[in-house]
Amino acid sequence: MVADQPSQPTQPPLLEATSPAIAGLKTVPDLRQRRLIGVSAWALALGACGFVLGFVAMIRMIGEVPVWFKPAFITSGVLGLALIIGAFVTVQYHRLPWLLLGASTALLLVGVILLGSV
Numbered sequence: 301m302v303a304d305q306p307s308q309p310t311q312p313p314l315l316e317a318t319s320p321a322i323a324g325l326k327t328v329p330d331l332r333q334r335r336l337i338g339v340s341a342w343a344l345a346l347g348a349c350g351f352v353l354g355f356v357a358m359i360r361m362i363g364e365v366p367v368w369f370k371p372a373f374i375t376s377g378v379l380g381l382a383l384i385i386g387a388f389v390t391v392q393y394h395r396l397p398w399l400l401l402g403a404s405t406a407l408l409l410v411g412v413i414l415l416g417s418v
Contacts, residue, residue, distance in 0.1 A: 326394040339391055342401045343384045346408060350380060353411050365418050373414050380407035 357373055383404035387397040 325396060327392050331392055336391060339387055339397050339401065343387060346380070346384055346401065346404055349408055350377060350411070353377075353408065353415065357411075357415050360415065360418060369414065369418055373411060376407045376411045376414065380404045380411070383407065 354377060361370065381404075383400045387400040387404070390396045390400065
């Protein structure tokens with residue numbers, strides 16, 4: 301007779317960690333530090349330029365500005381910041397963080413154009 305061995309609990313199979321949560325996007329098999337550093341450096345540059353742009357806009361808003369300027373400028377800044385955050389969240393995907401950072405750069409340029417038009 302075979303002695304009854306205590307059965308070890310079996311662990312459930314791991315979820316598909318390699319399958320992307322968003323259909324059609326490829327994940328990077330091994331997230332390298334240089335990829336994270338690249339996203340961080342681009343985000344830092346956008347943040348520093350956005351900070352300077354926001355400071356200049358704040359000084360400019362002390363005087364007379366058109367009614368449309370404040371909501372348009374604030375909206376472009378908040379959306380740009382949300383895209384930067386989204387780039388960090390999606391750093392494991394192949395191209396998505398770079399596309400989000402590119403869109404954030406475009407919104408920074410929109411902010412520059414808005415500030416220049418006042």
